[in-house]
Amino acid sequence: MARVKATFWHRTKFKLSGLLLLLPVYFLYQALHPSFPASLSQQQIGAYQVAPMPLDLAQPYQHDGAYIKDFMVLFHQGNPDDIRQAFMSIGPAPLSFTTLQDGDLGILHGSRYGQHVHALTPEYISDADRIWLTIESWQGEQHTVSWPVPADWLAG
Template identity: 25%
Template structure:
């Protein structure tokens, strides 16, 4: 009986090495297995044309209780050296100090997590504020409903 168990244990461990083989092509493929649909909008923020993108899903609730929505900002390669900072905010900012969430990450595709109010009236706007290296501030807005996605 003991010899049978030792041989069975060996064959079982060899079988466990073969189980992941059918999943390897998906693991090494460049496309993600599941990606929700994306919402993209082009906006001209002063002299800088940018593309805002987000996934078509509802904002997530953070441990602090705030609802957050992630946006990606695509900047043209020709404009990257001119842009100092990109800020996103729901509602018009009063000044550069209250410009909103600072976008971070790769210069070509920056990300910003924007706080979304719990109650939406449907007239809110997403404001994009860009600061260039000469100190100029450029702003643009678009209705939040156009680039919100998911359930409200």
């Protein structure tokens, strides 16, 4: 049965539904081509040469009652399998191993291609804070290294 009145809505709803089907293509492209900020400088820590890369430039977010910032730690030298445990935090001083071992945040995890970490951080990052990475080997040796916080992370 044909419609007697051909309104604007009846003439264009089919075209609108076709445009709506194109939206997933845009979001799929974004998901397959992510862009990340540049990694921080490489530093030697024990037998490893590492460079942390933040996953975004946003302020820390709250997760399980603590504020965290996401990083990927790239190992340019050394085998991550030789690490017993490693933690990352942001603050004026590195957190102790006993404090970091109490929870599940701040622990490096992943593969030899890249370690992911939810670094523990204060709610607002200040210029007195640094990015701290602490590594413990299977022999019990602990090594700590730090990076300055980039200026565009500071809460203004």
